[in-house]
Amino acid sequence: AQSVTQLDSQVPVFEEAPVELRCNYSSSVSVYLFWYVQYPNQGLQLLLKYLSGSTLVKGINGFEAEFNKSQTSFHLRKPSVHISDTAEYFCAVSNFGNEKLTFGTGTRLTIIP
Amino acid sequence: GAVVSQHPSWVICKSGTSVKIECRSLDFQATTMFWYRQFPKQSLMLMATSNEGSKATYEQGVEKDKFLINHASLTLSTLTVTSAHPEDSSFYICSARDGDRGNTEAFFGQGTRLTVV
Numbered sequence: 001a002q003s004v005t006q007l008d009s010q011v012p013v014f015e016e017a018p019v020e021l022r023c024n025y026s027s028s029v030s031v032y033l034f035w036y037v038q039y040p041n042q043g044l045q046l047l048l049k050y051l052s053g054s055t056l057v058k059g060i061n062g063f064e065a066e067f068n069k070s071q072t073s074f075h076l077r078k079p080s081v082h083i084s085d086t087a088e089y090f091c092a093v094s095n096f097g098n099e100k101l102t103f104g105t106g107t108r109l110t111i112i113p
Numbered sequence: 114g115a116v117v118s119q120h121p122s123w124v125i126c127k128s129g130t131s132v133k134i135e136c137r138s139l140d141f142q143a144t145t146m147f148w149y150r151q152f153p154k155q156s157l158m159l160m161a162t163s164n165e166g167s168k169a170t171y172e173q174g175v176e177k178d179k180f181l182i183n184h185a186s187l188t189l190s191t192l193t194v195t196s197a198h199p200e201d202s203s204f205y206i207c208s209a210r211d212g213d214r215g216n217t218e219a220f221f222g223q224g225t226r227l228t229v230v
Contacts (some may be wrong), residue, residue, distance in 0.1 A: 036221075043119070043206050043221035044157075090156065099145055099210055101219060105156045 002027035004091050006104035013081050014112045021076040021107045023065075023091030033074040034092040034101070035065055044090065050074060061085070086111045115141045115211045119222025126197055126229055134192045134225045136207030142187035143209035147219070148180075151204040163190040197229045 007022045025031065032051050036044040048059025055067040065076045074091060091104040116139040126132050136146055144165045149157040161182050162170040169182035179201075181193040190209075194201050204226050208219040 041122075041204075041224065041226065043117075043223040044208075045221070046218060049218065099219070100147070100159060100162065101208075102159075103156045106154075108154075 002031065002093050002095060002102050004093050004102055004104035006089075006091055006107050008107050009105065010108045010110065012110045012112055015083060016080050018079050019077065019081050019085075019109065021089050021091075021109065023074045023076065023104060025072050025074065025091070025093045027072075027093060027095065029095050031093045031095055033065075033067060034094075035059065035063070035074070035076050036090045036092060036103075037061075038088040038090065038106075040087075047076070047089075081109075081111050083111050083113060085109060115139075115209075115220045117207065117209050117220045117222045119207055119225055121225060122223060123226040124228070126227070128198050128229055129196055131193055131195045132197055132227060134194075134205055134207075134227075136190045136192070136209070136222050138188045138209045138211075138220075141209075141211040143190075143211070144187060146184060146190040146207055146209045148182060148190075148192050149206045149208065151206060151224075153204075157206060160192075165190075194227065197227070199229045202227055202229045 003026045005024045013019045034049045035047040038044050048057045050057045050067045058064045063078050088106045090106045092101045118137045120135045146163040148160045151157045160175045163182045163184040165184045171177045184190040206224040207222045
């Protein structure tokens with residue numbers, strides 16, 4: 001069994017400030033890790049993913065995440081946020097060879113002008 | 114990237130009626146599609162895995178007779194909420210994997226907001 005914990009349900013950040021959204025996972029086997037963004041009343045869009053190799057992963061819209069195996073974390077970061085980054089962000093995990101995604105509870109990022 | 118189209122985007126129905134939601138992969142073939150349910154301000158919960166040409170696999174606690182899934186072709190899966198009740202009101206989202214891209218990325222539909230009155 002696997003699980004994902006997103007420690008912050010809401011994160012308010014001033015525009016142009018940096019942000020970090022935290023994600024920790026639990027799994028008995030190796031995993032793939034994902035961050036998705038959801039805008040109101042829409043589906044999910046993939047921001048970035050970690051499959052293997054370099055632990056620092058760069059995604060769309062200036063986001064990046066770092067895989068830390070020892071801490072079982074995959075935190076999402078952006079050095080300078082914009083109003084358009086206001087959305088819900090979900091961390092997800094899947095096992096090798098298993099197509100099912102397990103999602104965290106989500107973090108609502110609110111950008112303050 | 115690959116596109117998954119979900120229809121309708123929203124639907125309002127009377128209690129006791131059935132509602133069908135379609136999920137299509139527009140530019141790739143998907144042998145497997147997934148159906149999720151999302152309650153307000155909560156995460157996505159996997160309901161079932163839809164397999165082309167065979168029966169769907171339901172997650173524990175999901176009533177298969179309530180949520181009928183049909184995956185009749187490599188590009189279409191449907192979810193029918195039968196005898197809908199107000200507690201079935203929710204946001205339903207489907208996803209599919211592009212087999213040519215390997216087992217790593219799922220593409221999501223835009224979701225369907227179901228309101229049962």
